[in-house]
Amino acid sequence: MSNKxxxxxxxxxxxxxxxxxxWYPWGPEA
Structure with missing residues (x-):
C-alpha cells in the first residue's frame, strides 16, 4: 500500500x- x-x-x-x-495530505491529488 502506498502512503503519501x-x-x-x-x-x-x-x-x-x-x-x-x-493517507493523502491535502492537495490536488486528494
Missing part, C-alpha cells in the same frame, strides 16, 4: 506515515 505521508515535512503527518491506511 512519508514525504511530508509536517511532524503531525509523519507520525501517521506508517499507519496501514492510504
Amino acid at each position: 505521508l512519508v514525504d511530508s515535512t509536517s511532524p503531525y503527518l509523519l507520525q501517521h506515515a506508517e499507519n496501514p491506511v492510504e
Whole structure:
C-alpha cells in the first residue's frame, strides 16, 4: 500500500506515515 505521508515535512503527518491506511495530505491529488 502506498502512503503519501512519508514525504511530508509536517511532524503531525509523519507520525501517521506508517499507519496501514492510504493517507493523502491535502492537495490536488486528494
